[in-house]
Amino acid sequence: MSSAARHDVYQAIADPTRRQMLKQLAEKDASIKEIAESFSVSRTAIVKHLHVLSEAKLVSDRKEGRAKIYSLQPAQLMEVKEWVSFFEQYWDNKLANLKNLVEDKE
Amino acid sequence: MSSAARHDVYQAIADPTRRQMLKQLAEKDASIKEIAESFSVSRTAIVKHLHVLSEAKLVSDRKEGRAKIYSLQPAQLMEVKEWVSFFEQYWDNKLANLKNLVEDKE
DNA sequence: TTCATATAACACCTTTTGGTTACACAAATT
DNA sequence: AATTTGTGTAACCAAAAGGTGTTATATGAA
Secondary structure (H helix, E strand, O other): OOOOOOOOHHHHOOOHHHHHHHHHHHHOOEEHHHHHHOOOOOHHHHHHHHHHHHHOOOEEEEEEOOEEEEEEOHHHHHHHHHHHHHHHHHHHHHHHHHHHHHHHHO | OOOOOOOOHHHHOOOHHHHHHHHHHHHOOEEHHHHHHOOOOOHHHHHHHHHHHHHOOOEEEEEEOOEEEEEEOHHHHHHHHHHHHHHHHHHHHHHHHHHHHHHHHO
């Protein structure tokens, strides 16, 4: 898996395991081993997920002795936040339209 | 593709074509044909994307004669918004920590 | 040095994705 | 009635995702 920058933020957060991994890293930096222990999938699978998150720049890593420690890098999530924000006007409009409809009936 | 409820919101918005389709539907309801004309992929591919969006409840459809009209249903995006919001504290914290670091050096 | 541990690097398999073409069918038009 | 138009769907394909397991390498500790 993973050769070019094939994974953007949206694809990275599409997987529930990866979303959970981000939650864990939000609390505390963790090594691959520590992360793998929190999940029921294999360590190899976790490493692959970490690669995807890394490509999307949602995590960074550093070496500490023989362990590789991952940290949350939440900045890229702003892209998602902004994309979703665009649609807020529409769900607000729906509510507004509904409100108008109700008021017209009165 | 698509038999059970295999597609949640996160997976639905993972694809750039689907994100663009949502933008288009935000402006105006559209038939399958109209949507397909906006993209360079086949109508069949568009229909599949619409199924994914539909499973994720991001769009709804109604029949008008022989045309099938799709509408944006943005409510489910709130889930994403809230999920992302959780991480806002961390990117704020990063800034705060950086600020403290700078101030300590002074 | 020796041994255990943490991670990396492969090879391999299965399922899912995203796309295609071809055809069937229903609704409008003429 | 015949034709055009919009949609549904089946069959197929290539590539990628997600998982397994095995082996290799590098680091730390005894």
